[in-house]
Amino acid sequence: MSTLTPTMTLMARLRERLPGRSGRDLMQALTLPVVGIVLFLMCWQLVAPRIDTSLGQFPSPGQVWHQAGQLWQEHQNERQRAERYIEMQEARNQRILADNPDAEVKIRDYPGAPTFIDQIGTSLITVLAGFLLASVIAIPLGILIGLNRHFAAAANPLIQIFKPVSPLAWLPLVTMVVSAVYVSEDPLFEKAFITSMITVTLCSLWPTLINTSTGVSSVDPDLVNVSRVLRLPFLTHTRKVVLPAAVPQIFTGLRVSLGIAWMVLIAAEMLAQNPGLGKFVWDEFQNGSSDSLSRIMVAVLAIGFIGYLLDRIMLLLQRQVAWNE
Amino acid sequence: MTKHHLELSGVEMSFDTPNGPFKALDNIHLHIERGEFVSLIGHSGCGKSTVLNVVAGLLQATRGGCVLDGREVNAPGPERAVVFQNHSLMPWLTVFENVALAVRQVFRKRMGKREMTDWVHHNLELVNMTHAANKRPGEISGGMAQRVGIARALAMQPSVLLMDEPFGALDALTRAHLQDTLMGIQQELNSTVIMITHDVDEAVLLSDRIVMMTNGPAATIGEIVDIDLARPRDRVVLADHPDYVHYRQRVLRFLYEKQVFPSEHAPQTPPESSERETATDVLAEEI
Numbered sequence A: 001m002s003t004l005t006p007t008m009t010l011m012a013r014l015r016e017r018l019p020g021r022s023g024r025d026l027m028q029a030l031t032l033p034v035v036g037i038v039l040f041l042m043c044w045q046l047v048a049p050r051i052d053t054s055l056g057q058f059p060s061p062g063q064v065w066h067q068a069g070q071l072w073q074e075h076q077n078e079r080q081r082a083e084r085y086i087e088m089q090e091a092r093n094q095r096i097l098a099d100n101p102d103a104e105v106k107i108r109d110y111p112g113a114p115t116f117i118d119q120i121g122t123s124l125i126t127v128l129a130g131f132l133l134a135s136v137i138a139i140p141l142g143i144l145i146g147l148n149r150h151f152a153a154a155a156n157p158l159i160q161i162f163k164p165v166s167p168l169a170w171l172p173l174v175t176m177v178v179s180a181v182y183v184s185e186d187p188l189f190e191k192a193f194i195t196s197m198i199t200v201t202l203c204s205l206w207p208t209l210i211n212t213s214t215g216v217s218s219v220d221p222d223l224v225n226v227s228r229v230l231r232l233p234f235l236t237h238t239r240k241v242v243l244p245a246a247v248p249q250i251f252t253g254l255r256v257s258l259g260i261a262w263m264v265l266i267a268a269e270m271l272a273q274n275p276g277l278g279k280f281v282w283d284e285f286q287n288g289s290s291d292s293l294s295r296i297m298v299a300v301l302a303i304g305f306i307g308y309l310l311d312r313i314m315l316l317l318q319r320q321v322a323w324n325e
Numbered sequence B: 001m002t003k004h005h006l007e008l009s010g011v012e013m014s015f016d017t018p019n020g021p022f023k024a025l026d027n028i029h030l031h032i033e034r035g036e037f038v039s040l041i042g043h044s045g046c047g048k049s050t051v052l053n054v055v056a057g058l059l060q061a062t063r064g065g066c067v068l069d070g071r072e073v074n075a076p077g078p079e080r081a082v083v084f085q086n087h088s089l090m091p092w093l094t095v096f097e098n099v100a101l102a103v104r105q106v107f108r109k110r111m112g113k114r115e116m117t118d119w120v121h122h123n124l125e126l127v128n129m130t131h132a133a134n135k136r137p138g139e140i141s142g143g144m145a146q147r148v149g150i151a152r153a154l155a156m157q158p159s160v161l162l163m164d165e166p167f168g169a170l171d172a173l174t175r176a177h178l179q180d181t182l183m184g185i186q187q188e189l190n191s192t193v194i195m196i197t198h199d200v201d202e203a204v205l206l207s208d209r210i211v212m213m214t215n216g217p218a219a220t221i222g223e224i225v226d227i228d229l230a231r232p233r234d235r236v237v238l239a240d241h242p243d244y245v246h247y248r249q250r251v252l253r254f255l256y257e258k259q260v261f262p263s264e265h266a267p268q269t270p271p272e273s274s275e276r277e278t279a280t281d282v283l284a285e286e287i
């Protein structure tokens, strides 16, 4: 009874927040996904012990859950160690400076290996950077292609050819070009970051580009005529008529692009040994300890969950911006 | 040569199609005076919209042309405002913003900010739409959206108001109401109007002249009827007024006796066996 009551109040609260839905609808809306997940876990639990690998049995849900906690713990420990390192370094520097105010003190970053959580952070930053760069290129280019028939005819074969190229094919080229071109004494970003970002950009650019250009070129001709009757100048026409009309399509493209960006990033990190979740998976695979499989499984679930969250965020953004929502 | 407000002379319009040029209009001559209300009527596909688009400057006549107040028309412009069949409001702007977009573009050099806002509201008032100023087109009915479309066109203070089946998509009651509104506004502002319609009653009730077009291809003006009914006009009073009935009959006779519906003109002979292949080709292309 005591465990039931909180559930009931939760249900009641949910029902308040979803007006217009009857209690039964809500039950159904919640029950079926839960049933799906439970069934999946049961299958996994049943099948896992039957799969023997050179690294031991395939991990069960319980082991993976345990490993997730473990990874979190490792992260916390590492954090503490890093803090202690910084404190000690500061204390030492203070001492040196007290002895000799002119002494040159060195400040070093904590040299420990990045944890699972750090890798997630790196991956998120890289994917967002690559996605932003792709959007900054794809949206204006898509507008140009959509507005100009000749431009579209010229760009179309290139788009069709480059769109299906896998990140794995781009990666060696990008790596070499970045190594050759991005040379600086004190680089603002690491080369690995640039390589991953550009690979992500190259692969995730296309859906936004294509959707933007179709959105722009398929503006209701009547609205274009209104703009012509008003003699709107080109820039005003683009800003006040073409862009708003294309916003829903542009967002559809952006969502697909972000999904692709996230998928591509993991592959790129794995192959190129660039820091991030992909590298975490690869390192665990190379490590070959008995925990590796569960740790990889944690990463797989984390990747999926983050991808889902990214899509939700885009959806929320779309609802804020697009007029047809 | 007397100067007319608007002159269409020798307008011919050919479209380039995959099967070669298609001559939609031929030899259209029409003079319209200031303050006149002219309706264009004719069977579907005869070229009414094409005529209107030539006047609007949205299409360039292949031969002949259109002169407004002594100046040749060769591009669209706000002095020839258009009310489109399906209102054509920007769905992402509110009613107010839709009208304001036009007002700002046309009057930004002549009016201050306050003045423009007042002018937008004034025009929304003309069509009785002030109450929905902050709604989006998706949140109002088709008749209301059409009224906003008219307000937007009126707000440009055009020399000619061009309307392409403005009430075509509306139910009879809303349509009657908007017709009365339009008649009132037209009389008050003494604007020149060219309106396309399929509705004979609408044409007779609203117009000073009805221009009846022959069927395409190469459609031209078949007959022009002067409607000499006193204004203001009342649809109920006119309904069995002998002149009204007479005008109505003349238009109907033109449409249904002199210009039979195009499909009834089409040859009915079945294709011969040797020509079957070409016949299916044509059919496929039509589909």
Ligand SMILES: Nc1ncnc2c1ncn2[C@@H]1O[C@H](COP(=O)(O)OP(=O)(O)OP(=O)(O)O)[C@@H](O)[C@H]1O
Binding pocket: B015, B016, B017, B022, B024, B042, B043, B044, B045, B046, B047, B048, B049, B050, B051, B216
């Ligand atoms: N851009 C175009 N290219 C080729 N043919 C066209 C084009 N626009 C119109 N036509 C043709 O010209 C003819 C006249 O078209 P228009 O739209 O002016 O007819 P309409 O009288 O307005 O018809 P409706 O009453 O159905 O609106 C039609 O046969 C149409 O197929």
Ligand SMILES: [Mg+2]
Binding pocket: B048, B049, B050, B164
């Ligand atoms: Mg038409």
